[in-house]
Amino acid sequence: MADRIWTAALVVIGDEILSGRTQDKNISQIALWLNLQGIRLGEVRVVPDVEDAIVEAVNQLRARNDYLFTTGGIGPTHDDITVDAIAKALGVPVVFHPKAVAVLEGYYETRGGATPMRLRMARVPEGASLIENRMSGAPGICHGNVFIMAGVPHITAMMLDALSGKLEGGKPLLSHTVGCWIAESEVAELLRATEKAHEECQIGSYPFFRDGKTGANFVIRSTETAAIDACAHDLVTQLAAIGHPTVDGGI
Amino acid sequence: MADRIWTAALVVIGDEILSGRTQDKNISQIALWLNLQGIRLGEVRVVPDVEDAIVEAVNQLRARNDYLFTTGGIGPTHDDITVDAIAKALGVPVVFHPKAVAVLEGYYETRGGATPMRLRMARVPEGASLIENRMSGAPGICHGNVFIMAGVPHITAMMLDALSGKLEGGKPLLSHTVGCWIAESEVAELLRATEKAHEECQIGSYPFFRDGKTGANFVIRSTETAAIDACAHDLVTQLAAIGHPTVDGGI
Numbered sequence: 001m002a003d004r005i006w007t008a009a010l011v012v013i014g015d016e017i018l019s020g021r022t023q024d025k026n027i028s029q030i031a032l033w034l035n036l037q038g039i040r041l042g043e044v045r046v047v048p049d050v051e052d053a054i055v056e057a058v059n060q061l062r063a064r065n066d067y068l069f070t071t072g073g074i075g076p077t078h079d080d081i082t083v084d085a086i087a088k089a090l091g092v093p094v095v096f097h098p099k100a101v102a103v104l105e106g107y108y109e110t111r112g113g114a115t116p117m118r119l120r121m122a123r124v125p126e127g128a129s130l131i132e133n134r135m136s137g138a139p140g141i142c143h144g145n146v147f148i149m150a151g152v153p154h155i156t157a158m159m160l161d162a163l164s165g166k167l168e169g170g171k172p173l174l175s176h177t178v179g180c181w182i183a184e185s186e187v188a189e190l191l192r193a194t195e196k197a198h199e200e201c202q203i204g205s206y207p208f209f210r211d212g213k214t215g216a217n218f219v220i221r222s223t224e225t226a227a228i229d230a231c232a233h234d235l236v237t238q239l240a241a242i243g244h245p246t247v248d249g250g251i
Numbered sequence: 252m253a254d255r256i257w258t259a260a261l262v263v264i265g266d267e268i269l270s271g272r273t274q275d276k277n278i279s280q281i282a283l284w285l286n287l288q289g290i291r292l293g294e295v296r297v298v299p300d301v302e303d304a305i306v307e308a309v310n311q312l313r314a315r316n317d318y319l320f321t322t323g324g325i326g327p328t329h330d331d332i333t334v335d336a337i338a339k340a341l342g343v344p345v346v347f348h349p350k351a352v353a354v355l356e357g358y359y360e361t362r363g364g365a366t367p368m369r370l371r372m373a374r375v376p377e378g379a380s381l382i383e384n385r386m387s388g389a390p391g392i393c394h395g396n397v398f399i400m401a402g403v404p405h406i407t408a409m410m411l412d413a414l415s416g417k418l419e420g421g422k423p424l425l426s427h428t429v430g431c432w433i434a435e436s437e438v439a440e441l442l443r444a445t446e447k448a449h450e451e452c453q454i455g456s457y458p459f460f461r462d463g464k465t466g467a468n469f470v471i472r473s474t475e476t477a478a479i480d481a482c483a484h485d486l487v488t489q490l491a492a493i494g495h496p497t498v499d500g501g502i
Contacts, residue, residue, distance in 0.1 A: 015455055018292045019426065020282030021470060022457070024275065027297065031271030041269045043304065044297035046278065049455075053294065076436040077456040078443035117439035136460075152458065175270065185327040188368035192329035204266055204300075205328040206273070207403065209387075219272060 003223065006169045007042040008034050009061035013072040013082050014151055015049050025153040026071040033160045038169030039067060049073060054085035062089075062146055067167060072151030074138065076117045082148060083141070087125035090143060097124045100139050107137030132162040171223040176232050179251030182244045183207070184216040190238055191218065198231035200224050208251075217250040254474065257420045258293040259285055260312035264323040264333050265402055266300050276404040277322040284411045289420025290318060300324060305336035313340075313397055318418060323402030325389065327368045334392070337399060338376035348375045351390050358388030383413040422474040427483050430502030433495045434458070435467040441493075442469065445486050451478035454486070459502075468501040 010030055016022040024046070031041040042065060047053040054070075062068040073082030087094045100122035101114075108114040121138040124130075131140030131147065133155060140159040141148040147163070149156045184191075184207045195203045204219040218235060222228045236246045261281055267273040275297070282292040293316060298304040305321075313319040324333030338345045351373035352365075359365040372389040375381075382391030382398065384406060391410040392399040398414070400407045435442075435458045446454045455470040469486060473479045487497045 012295075015453070015472075016457060016470070017278065018282055018295070019424070019470075019472065020279040020286060020292070021426070023279045027268065028271040028274045031269055035271060041271070042299065044263075044269070044295075046295035048293065075456065075458060077439045078446060079453075079455055111434070112437065115436065118436040120439070121436075173270070175272070183363070185366065185369040185372075186363065188328045188371070195329060202266070202330075204330055205326065206267060207326060219267070219270075221266075221270065 003170050006039045006067075007065045008039050008067040008069060009042055009065040010044045011054070011057045011061060011068065011070045012044065012046040013049065013054055013070055014046075015079070017046050017072075018048055026149075026151070026156055029153060029157065030069055030071070030160065033164075035173055037164070037167050038172045039167065040173060049079050049081055051081060051085045051088065054082065055089040058086055058089040058146065062144075065145075067145050067147065069147045069149060071149045071156055074121065074141070074148060074150060076120050076138075080120075083123050083125065086143070086146060086148060090125050090146070092126040092143075094123050095126045096122050097128065097130060097141075100124065100130055103130075103139060104137055131159045133158050134162075173221055173223055174225060174228055175219050175221045176228045177217050177219050177250035178232055178235055178239075179215060179217045179247040179249070180239055180244050181213055181215045181251070182239070183214045187216075187239070187242075187244075190242075191235075194231065194235050194238065197234065198227060200227035201231040203231070203235070210251075215251050219250075254421050257290045257318075258316045259290050259318040259320060260293055260316040261295045262305070262308045262312060262319065262321045263295065263297040264300065264305055264321055265297075266330070268297050268323075269299055277400075277402070277407055280404060280408065281320055281322070281411065284415075285420075286424050288415070288418050289423045290418065291424060300330050300332055302332060302336045302339065305333065306340040309337055309340040309397065313395075316396075318396050318398065320398045320400060322400045322407055325372065325392070325399060325401060327371050327389075331371075333399060334374050334376065337394070337397065341376050341394060341397070343377040343394075345374050346377045347373050348379065348381060348392075351375065351381055354381075354390060355388055382410045384409050385413075424472055424474055425476060425479055426470050426472045427479045428468050428470050428501035429483055429486055429490075430466060430468045430498040430500070431490055431495050432464055432466045432502070433490070434465045438467075438490070438493075438495075441489055442486075445482065445489065448485065449478060449482035451475050452482040454482070461502075466502050470501075 128143040201222040207216045356365045379394040452473040458467045
């Protein structure tokens with residue numbers, strides 16, 4: 001029987017991403033972290049700070065994935081509407097989480113006090129638990145299979161760290177990269193045949209143009225180390241046979 | 252009457268983004284370019300190299316936006332399935348575009364010849380026109396309100412350049428940033444009230460922690476220059492009144 005594949009989706013919430021002002025870093029950060037947990041990032045949506053858009057994305061994606069992550073919109077200001085929108089999606093009221101209130105009161109004790117606006121960050125969908133955030137006090141939020149994280153990448157990183165090893169997953173998706181100074185179009189048929197001969201592997205081809213030369217990195221992905229090794233060996237041997245040495249690990 | 256708002260959606264196609272291997276740069280690049288065309292990027296999806304996922308995203312998003320852009324999956328290799336998937340979404344067959352064939356034959360004349368695998372890049376959904384790509388020969392594709400672009404960011408940039416000024420849009424969304432060394436939670440109420448007083452503007456608050464200090468950039472967005480100026484002046488005056496000088500243009 002094939003191993004069960006665990007999947008996650010990500011909803012990136014924020015006008016600053018859609019306006020182009022901010023370069024998103026959470027997609028790749030969360031993707032890499034999920035790989036280590038044996039969970040695959042299956043789809044991502046970027047939505048504006050608009051309640052209906054958040055509700056639609058959250059409800060579609062939490063239903064068809066094992067886990068749903070969100071980033072952004074959990075700060076203290078008027079444009080932070082993520083908690084309210086997700087509570088609406090879940091059909092539960094927003095409540096103050098006593099532990100989050102205590103955490104924020106402690107954090108702001110020496111930083112000007114836990115004002116009502118700051119305590120907005122202790123609001124959660126009813127029934128939620130907290131995800132620790134050693135960086136700035138304000139915690140992430142977990143409700144069922146929904147994980148609500150910060151938008152600022154280094155705070156998100158702290159929250160992911162707090163979740164490491166705590167989510168059930170399957171075998172991590174492994175990869176091995178082989179680089180070659182060749183136009184991918186010259187080896188398209190070779191790649192196709194090699195992938196077909198190694199059923200447990202997928203081969204991705206990522207061309208580039210550098211120092212005036214054309215090259216490509218071929219990324220072999222599988223959950224099985226032995227399968228990756230066999231596929232990589234086959235690919236390297238075939239490329240060598242047509243006069244193209246490869247660079248293990250990629251160029 | 253309010254001006255009509257033109258919107259676009261983007262579907263980023265590629266396992267390499269979802270695996271975390273590649274940091275996406277097309278979302279912000281396309282968002283910034285769209286702003287200049289007077290079109291707003293309203294939503295983004297990242298989907299794997301899987302036909303059903305591409306079809307679903309393309310059909311949902313092209314129906315509810317003025318324009319739909321895709322990036323990725325239009326190269327010559329087996330993992331490039333974008334054209335076939337979009338043709339399926341559009342309900343048309345895939346055909347060779349004569350001009351694309353001619354372009355590729357010309358481009359590869361001195362580069363080893365237009366092999367059958369390379370000519371795969373001349374395949375388009377029936378009825379499509381081409382988007383010029385001076386960088387690598389292989390063109391982008393336009394079909395109705397769907398624009399199929401490369402995944403490699405500098406090739407995408409060339410295609411966007413070829414499209415500049417050719418899509419109907421509305422007034423560009425303008426923005427002005429004001430930076431301040433202050434915790435955003437201290438001014439949450441001030442921001443909310445300022446936004447409310449300036450109906451034509453939205454204010455986004457983007458906190459950061461740098462050099463051991465807490466700060467935030469406040470981004471005022473509107474289609475009207477005068478409205479942005481009035482809002483920015485109001486915000487700067489109020490922040491100064493509580494002892495916080497601002498940095499015009501952001502920190």
